[in-house]
Amino acid sequence: MKVLLINGSPHKNGCTYTALSEVANALEKEGIETEIFWIGIKPIAGCIACGNCERNGKCVFDDVVNECREKAKDFNGFIFGSPVHYASAGGAITSFMDRLFFSDMYINNSDTFRLKPAACVVSARRSGTTATFDQLNKYFTINEMPIVSSRYWNMVHGMTPEEVMQDEEGLAVMRTLGKNMAYMLKCIDAAEKAGVPLPEREEPVSTNFIR
Numbered sequence: 001m002k003v004l005l006i007n008g009s010p011h012k013n014g015c016t017y018t019a020l021s022e023v024a025n026a027l028e029k030e031g032i033e034t035e036i037f038w039i040g041i042k043p044i045a046g047c048i049a050c051g052n053c054e055r056n057g058k059c060v061f062d063d064v065v066n067e068c069r070e071k072a073k074d075f076n077g078f079i080f081g082s083p084v085h086y087a088s089a090g091g092a093i094t095s096f097m098d099r100l101f102f103s104d105m106y107i108n109n110s111d112t113f114r115l116k117p118a119a120c121v122v123s124a125r126r127s128g129t130t131a132t133f134d135q136l137n138k139y140f141t142i143n144e145m146p147i148v149s150s151r152y153w154n155m156v157h158g159m160t161p162e163e164v165m166q167d168e169e170g171l172a173v174m175r176t177l178g179k180n181m182a183y184m185l186k187c188i189d190a191a192e193k194a195g196v197p198l199p200e201r202e203e204p205v206s207t208n209f210i211r
Helices: 015-029 052-056 064-072 091-105 129-141 168-193
Strands: 002-007 033-038 077-085 118-124 155-157
Touching (some): 002 015, 002 064, 015 033, 015 155, 015 168, 052 091, 064 091, 077 129, 091 129, 118 129, 155 168
Parallel strands (some): 077 118, 118 155
8 A cells, every 4th residue: 555645845855844843754654655745846838628537548738747646646545735826726736636636536437546545734834834735635525535634634834845844743743643644544455355335436517596
């Protein structure tokens, strides 16, 4: 079993990475393989609703988004990390997740993310964390992904990685998240081995309110 942790910060080894690393360490101790995937600092275009993903099976912008979606097929769980910018997720990770999940949703019968556990972690100097936390969780619910919780909202505080390491409560939340993710993955694996079928997939229904 493997978990992909996506670092949505422009700083490869900054505060968000520090939080994700704490989660990864807890997962590794539970026997779960991990990989931290950095989205980088190159510009990431937002979704332009062109429909290429539905027609051709991938986003028209062939960049880190398509790279991550291909990689994600081999993973069983996901954790997305973002810094807080203006009380919301960073612009790069927002564009990244918009296209990642939209493209996967419109590829017929894709199982890249469906029914795979997910969580997010957020990093801030001071505030805006709960708004960012709410924003990121919405990607998971629209894609049928069970959300893994910790014993508090998944956030750390600090201006630098060294300050994050002083946030003892935040780090404990990260470790608990890792343990809970590992437990859910093991439960899913046990269910599969016991022959418990996945929920039947219904064809999507789109209802417009303007007639």
